[in-house]
Amino acid sequence: MTFENSLHVAQQLDQADPLRPFRDRFLIPQAEGKDLIYFCGNSLGLQPKTAREALGRELTVWQHLAVEGWFMRPDHSEDTPWLSVHKRCKEPLAQIVGANPSEVVPMNNLTVNMHLMLTSFYQPAGQRTKILTIGGDFPSDQYALETHITSRGLNPDQVLVEVFPREGEYTWRMADILHAIDEHRDTLALVLMSGLHYYTGQVFDMAAIAQKAHEVGVPVGFDLAHAIGNVPLQLHDWQVDFAFWCSYKYLNSGPGGVSGVFVHEKHHQANLPRLAGWWGYDEEHRFDMTKGFVPMAGADGWQLSTPTVLAMAVHHAALQITAEAGMEALRRKSEQLTAFLEFVLRDSGYPLAIITPATPAERGCQLSLLVQRDGKALFNRLVEQGIIGDWREPDCIRLAPTPLYNTYEEAWRVGQVLRNFLA
Structure with missing residues (x-):
């Protein structure tokens, strides 16, 4: 240009x-x-004008229906009741990350979702105990990996494989990341890293990383906090196993806005270990209050708690703008x-x-x-x-x-x- x-x-x-x-x-x-000239959307996106209206609609429901808002809406509203509030966001989310609607769900916050995905996809066994990541990733990811590994009774110093840029360079060479996966192929249990580095702005070739990880027989996941709504993603076609993100940067869903996860459909029928909560229970029988966790189909089965309806309303309003722009x-x-x-x-x-x-x-x-x-x-x-x-x-x-x-x-x-x- x-x-x-x-x-x-x-x-x-x-x-x-x-x-x-x-x-x-x-x-x-x-x-x-x-x-102001606002060039800080990589930290917090701006407020959509529709956010206040979307929030107001849910406040009106709360005012007039109280607890019945979970099951019904005022006559003039076409929105789904709160019981299905997360479903409003699935179509635009799927469009933005390149997934099927069943593979995505908005829920929790980023680091909570990271721990949930680690519980399901990090399965150390025998000599395969290591997690490959990039050195100098966002501190929250570093802390989550460190403490999650420790909670499994393992030593992060022995388990974490960190790939750094070469001396005198600031960004990573893809050849070095792929080589590291190959080098540790017999001891890796998982590849997990950012899809776009927060400090340098570098986008990683997630498709190539996923392909290499699968070649050595391990799942791959990405933190998409700085990638979602920023760069094109095709998580389903790239065969990424899982991903998680926040929504308050390029998705403009407000400070601390609701996070989300992607779980590839190839894992939907697998009996993966997970930390469960009642909102991930089979929707048709959720209120039976019986023992024995039966997950909802797809990514929805990883939900834990009652969704934050007010935050979800703003999230939906913001997602519609990004999805419309394309x-x-x-x-x-x-x-x-x-x-x-x-x-x-x-x-x-x-x-x-x-x-x-x-x-x-x-x-x-x-x-x-x-x-x-x-x-x-x-x-x-x-x-x-x-x-x-x-x-x-x-x-x-x-x-x-x-x-x-x-x-x-x-x-x-x-x-x-x-x-x-x-x-």
Whole structure:
């Protein structure tokens, strides 16, 4: 893609953007009556304008029906009762992650779901006890793996196989990840890692990793916190065994919004071990209150507790926007918008290193900048100019040009701040 670093060109790109109307679906934060330039969707997405209405509908049900809201709706409403609230989200979720509706379910929070999936898919036996992951993954994943392994009576130092970037490099080479799986083929029990790295913005070739893991006879799972709603996914076709995610980043479902899981249909009839709760029990007999857990079919059988209805309402409202835009169209804009931001940053002349891969297929809508000269001062200047990004000690600024609501003109203005700060 060839660009020109000018406001006119940025505005032309915005005029030609087919996703431009989706920006009006969100509430843009303001300061002193002006819209902020919000490049922090990789941490918390913006509020859809429909969120308040969706929440209000459930509050109205609670007000007028109270407990009967689990089984009925007011006459004017076409929504399903609360008893089936999770089912509203299954179709759009399946579309976004490339799955069958039976393979996905919204529930819990990310780390809870990670432990649930480990319970089912991490089955150490004999010499096959190891879990292969990437070194320096998000801390929550590191802590979950460490403590889960310890709870099984094993030593994380002996069980965890961590693959790091090569010395002097910031991102992973796929050949190194695949080689590590091959190298430990006789001792691996599971491959589990992020599908998109939170710090660098690197997208991993999940299809190739899944294929290699299955070649050596182990299941594979992915943490999709930074990938879902960001990059195209085909979890079913890639034969990924399981995945989990949060919804408050690129899915815009609100702070601490409901998580979700994917379990491939090939495991739906398997007698996998699991931690069960009453909401995962066979729906037709859930209220029989009998002993002996009988799971619901598909991913629904991994549910634990009564769903958080209010959070689920906002989640559904947000999912509908992403599903309507379509991941293919979002990805097209994401690649171009991220490339334009990269162009204007480099053209600013400011001394920085972009550690996110330069190849569009290997990155999401994020650029991670290492700024060793006055990095925190530059970040503070961005904030002063109404540009919201993310600072990571000691010298990293993460910027996420999100295709649903960010514009080319906003990207151009970020470049201008860098140019002026250097001057």
